[in-house]
Amino acid sequence: MPMLADPSIKYKPYEPLNLQNRQWPSKVVKKAPIWLSTDLRDGNQALANPMTIEQKTIFFKTIIKCGFKEIEVAYPAASDTDFNFVRQLIEQKQIPDDVWLQVLTPAREDLIRRTLESLAGAKQAIVHMYNATCPCFREVVFRNSKEETVALAIKHTKILRELTDEYSAKYGTKFKFEYSPETFSQTEPDFALEVCEAVKKAWGKAGLGEERIIFNLPATVEIAPPNHYADQVEYFHSHISEREKVAISLHPHNDRGQGIAAAELALLAGGDRVEGCLFGNGERTGNVDIVNLALNFYTQGIPPHLDFSDLQSVIDVVTKCNDLPIHPRHPYAGELVFTAFSGSHQDAVKKGFEAQRIRHAENIKKGENQYWDIPYLPIDPADLGCTYEAVIRVNAQSGKGGIAYLIQQHLGLDLPRKMQVSFYQVIQAIADREAREMRVDDITTAFRNTYKFGGSKYEGRLVLKSFKVSSEPTVDSAQGETDEPADERRLFDGSVSVDGVLRVIRGDGNGPLSALLDALRTHLECDFVIREYSEHSIGEGSNVRAASYVELVRGDQAVKDARTSTESWWGVGVDSDIAGSGLRAVLSAVNNAIGDRALPELKLNVGFNAKSGQADVASAILNSLYLELPRGLQASFFEVVQRAARATGESISYTDLIKLFQETYNYDLPEATRKATEISLERFKLQDGENGKKQLTGTLVWNGKSKEASGSGVGPLSSLVDILHKEIEGILTCKHYSEHSVSEGTEVQAASYVELSYELPGQAKKSSWGIGLDTDITASMLKALLSSVVGLDVVRKNVVNGQ
Numbered sequence: 128m129p130m131l132a133d134p135s136i137k138y139k140p141y142e143p144l145n146l147q148n149r150q151w152p153s154k155v156v157k158k159a160p161i162w163l164s165t166d167l168r169d170g171n172q173a174l175a176n177p178m179t180i181e182q183k184t185i186f187f188k189t190i191i192k193c194g195f196k197e198i199e200v201a202y203p204a205a206s207d208t209d210f211n212f213v214r215q216l217i218e219q220k221q222i223p224d225d226v227w228l229q230v231l232t233p234a235r236e237d238l239i240r241r242t243l244e245s246l247a248g249a250k251q252a253i254v255h256m257y258n259a260t261c262p263c264f265r266e267v268v269f270r271n272s273k274e275e276t277v278a279l280a281i282k283h284t285k286i287l288r289e290l291t292d293e294y295s296a297k298y299g300t301k302f303k304f305e306y307s308p309e310t311f312s313q314t315e316p317d318f319a320l321e322v323c324e325a326v327k328k329a330w331g332k333a334g335l336g337e338e339r340i341i342f343n344l345p346a347t348v349e350i351a352p353p354n355h356y357a358d359q360v361e362y363f364h365s366h367i368s369e370r371e372k373v374a375i376s377l378h379p380h381n382d383r384g385q386g387i388a389a390a391e392l393a394l395l396a397g398g399d400r401v402e403g404c405l406f407g408n409g410e411r412t413g414n415v416d417i418v419n420l421a422l423n424f425y426t427q428g429i430p431p432h433l434d435f436s437d438l439q440s441v442i443d444v445v446t447k448c449n450d451l452p453i454h455p456r457h458p459y460a461g462e463l464v465f466t467a468f469s470g471s472h473q474d475a476v477k478k479g480f481e482a483q484r485i486r487h488a489e490n491i492k493k494g495e496n497q498y499w500d501i502p503y504l505p506i507d508p509a510d511l512g513c514t515y516e517a518v519i520r521v522n523a524q525s526g527k528g529g530i531a532y533l534i535q536q537h538l539g540l541d542l543p544r545k546m547q548v549s550f551y552q553v554i555q556a557i558a559d560r561e562a563r564e565m566r567v568d569d570i571t572t573a574f575r576n577t578y579k580f581g582g583s584k585y586e587g588r589l590v591l592k593s594f595k596v597s598s599e600p601t602v603d604s605a606q607g608e609t610d611e612p613a614d615e616r617r618l619f620d621g622s623v624s625v626d627g628v629l630r631v632i633r634g635d636g637n638g639p640l641s642a643l644l645d646a647l648r649t650h651l652e653c654d655f656v657i658r659e660y661s662e663h664s665i666g667e668g669s670n671v672r673a674a675s676y677v678e679l680v681r682g683d684q685a686v687k688d689a690r691t692s693t694e695s696w697w698g699v700g701v702d703s704d705i706a707g708s709g710l711r712a713v714l715s716a717v718n719n720a721i722g723d724r725a726l727p728e729l730k731l732n733v734g735f736n737a738k739s740g741q742a743d744v745a746s747a748i749l750n751s752l753y754l755e756l757p758r759g760l761q762a763s764f765f766e767v768v769q770r771a772a773r774a775t776g777e778s779i780s781y782t783d784l785i786k787l788f789q790e791t792y793n794y795d796l797p798e799a800t801r802k803a804t805e806i807s808l809e810r811f812k813l814q815d816g817e818n819g820k821k822q823l824t825g826t827l828v829w830n831g832k833s834k835e836a837s838g839s840g841v842g843p844l845s846s847l848v849d850i851l852h853k854e855i856e857g858i859l860t861c862k863h864y865s866e867h868s869v870s871e872g873t874e875v876q877a878a879s880y881v882e883l884s885y886e887l888p889g890q891a892k893k894s895s896w897g898i899g900l901d902t903d904i905t906a907s908m909l910k911a912l913l914s915s916v917v918g919l920d921v922v923r924k925n926v927v928n929g930q
């Protein structure tokens with residue numbers, strides 16, 4: 128059947144109460160009410176599978192932990208489970224001294240007696256009796272007149288009075304009495320008053336404080352707007368006699384979705400106490416949600432006297448015991464309530480946090496309160512044990528601010544505004560394409576991939592392996608005669624992996640970044656200039672690092688065009704060293720810019736260009752032999768190359784260059800072409816010797832002759848020098864040693880470099896480089912040293928005709 132065009136033929140509107148001079152609209156709530164949790168009774172009776180005793184026990188503990196002092200734990204006459212649960216609580220002394228158990232009973236003698244039995248031995252308890260009072264129930268359910276309804280209530284109140292007196296005498300139990308004119312909100316206000324006055328009289332001992340009789344005014348079914356309920360409560364509050372001896376309890380349900388509003392307005396209207404359930408479980412649409420109400424107080428700066436600091440653990444227990452989920456949009460508790468997906472919300476939240484940080488710093492200095500004031504976030508999620516991580520989530524509706532916030536939270540990077548815009552487009556494209564929410568991991572991974580940021584997994588085509596930035600005076604200032612400090616140029620000298628192949632590049636400029644850009648232009652035809660640069664520090668103390676952000680535009684554009692160019696590439700770099708972070712940011716942006724365009728092969732142009740020649744030679748050795756020559760060796764070999772190039776008409780081929788290197792350093796040559804003077808130390812052993820020194824022993828093979836040899840020193844190199852000194856005239860000194868690994872995993876080898884000098888009285892001092900390669904680092908060191916000896920033409924002791 129369709130909905131009615133005229134629903135008035137089927138539904139009657141509520142009848143407004145003609146309340147004169149109502150007070151509640153101008154009142155302001157200043158303190159939280161007394162709370163009663165009825166999760167284990169009204170909530171439980173609404174479950175498809177009511178809770179077991181075990182579940183009730185767990186739930187009860189959670190309610191206690193939240194801080195409730197009055198808890199309706201059961202309808203003991205309804206079932207053995209409920210009865211036995213009350214018994215368990217009492218017998219096993221599970222009720223804290225300051226907590227009042229409450230139990231519900233209908234106005235039926237047999238059930239009242241059973242209810243009281245369940246309470247035997249309790250320290251303190253509230254007995255809650257109800258009977259329906261509204262016209263519909265009187266007529267339909269009880270088929271009672273008004274008088275009979277009042278009489279029913281009086282009779283059973285008196286029974287209760289007698290029984291509670293009896294139990295007090297027997298067990299010393301303190302009792303409070305609560306009476307509910309059920310469906311109060313549908314009962315004629317004067318009749319509700321009449322029944323309650325009669326009940327108060329029948330109870331006969333309403334007093335002050337703990338002696339107050341509790342009149343619970345349930346909106347058993349919410350049939351009117353909350354202002355109407357407030358009017359009804361105010362009418363009751365202002366007309367009940369001995370008001371000071373009465374506690375007015377509110378029991379809103381949520382049929383119209385206004386349970387919270389009803390409770391809040393009715394508190395203004397005179398309510399002292401609120402009955403409800405955690406997250407609003409209960410009959411049909413539920414009881415009023417006490418978590419929601421309590422946190423509404425909290426966000427007004429009013430202590431709710433309930434603690435939801437670890438809201439998630441409360442959610443876990445409640446959802447498990449009720450076997451009901453919490454809606455993702457549920458106030459305070461839903462998984463989406465501290466989340467902003469939309470761009471303008473995210474932007475505002477991010478700005479709010481930034482502004483608040485500054486404001487709070489000022490407040491701290493001035494000793495003021497640090498008030499919470501963040502757009503779209505009425506409560507600090509941290510107060511409920513939630514982290515800010517969930518605050519911003521990203522989908523196709525999100526903006527740059529939210530994404531930047533997540534990057535800031537998770538990677539510690541405070542992206543410049545224009546870079547936020549640029550990265551936002553990356554995320555938008557993914558979110559649109561995949562039509563799904565971008566989780567934090569998706570975003571950080573996209574960031575790492577885009578900017579080649581965060582370790583080897585995300586490396587781009589160009590990776591900075593090592594670098595040195597040095598300075599030298601500019602030609603002009605170096606030649607100047609004034610006392611002005613000389614202007615300096617920066618030299619960048621580094622090794623960069625280019626598509627997996629290490630290359631040495633070199634450039635100069637006004638600063639390290641422009642020197643790197645110069646090197647990239649010279650060696651790799653990557654021509655870019657910096658349009659924007661910024662940096663900030665990450666961390667504190669000894670852990671502080673620098674984060675740099677660079678925006679590059681094409682270098683071949685006129686300066687004016689570069690400023691207005693719509694095409695640009697961003698990069699980011701983090702390093703403990705500020706120059707390092709800037710250089711990495713430049714490479715990150717260059718990686719972004721070059722995409723998969725082919726980069727020029729290594730060009731060899733030896734002897735002509737003082738700026739690029741040595742680096743190119745080193746780069747060639749790196750590419751073909753995987754050796755990262757130390758700078759001294761680069762310079763030394765470059766001289767060799769220049770001499771050879773001059774001898775061959777100022778040019779030398781790539782293959783010849785490699786051959787020249789191998790021959791010069793007797794390195795990796797085929798057996799037949801090795802120098803006959805080769806020296807080796809076979810089957811060597813390095814052991815601890817005397818005085819903390821090392822002892823090196825082995826078979827020294829020199830010019831084909833073998834002999835057992837031994838020497839000592841602080842390490843393998845000095846021990847080997849000691850061995851050699853026993854064999855030669857003159858003095859050998861180790862001037863340089865360095866090493867690096869070649870290849871990876873099980874294939875890894877150590878490459879060692881030694882520069883040795885040789886002094887023989889009456890002769891000019893000589894020096895020579897040697898290179899060793901071995902899977903064993905000590906063997907590699909010894910090989911390097913022995914290979915450098917070969918280039919020194921040392922004079923051997925007692926050697927006749929080379930033997």
Ligand SMILES: CC(=O)SCCNC(=O)CCNC(=O)[C@H](O)C(C)(C)COP(=O)(O)OP(=O)(O)OC[C@H]1O[C@@H](n2cnc3c(N)ncnc32)[C@H](O)[C@@H]1OP(=O)(O)O
Binds near residue numbers: 169202205233268269
């Ligand atoms: C608004 C509320 O939430 S009220 C609380 C509701 N909670 C529950 O009902 C859960 C527990 N209830 C039960 O287990 C059962 O209903 C019991 C044990 C209390 C009673 O069971 P039964 O005796 O089988 O009665 P039944 O469940 O059919 O209840 C209806 C009878 O109780 C009467 N009744 C209903 N409410 C009350 C009341 N508050 N006081 C007195 N009698 C009542 C009805 O008029 C009806 O009487 P009738 O049989 O003479 O016509």
Ligand SMILES: CC(C)C(=O)C(=O)O
Binds near residue numbers: 231378
């Ligand atoms: C027993 C009463 C108070 C009740 O649960 C209701 O009216 O909703």
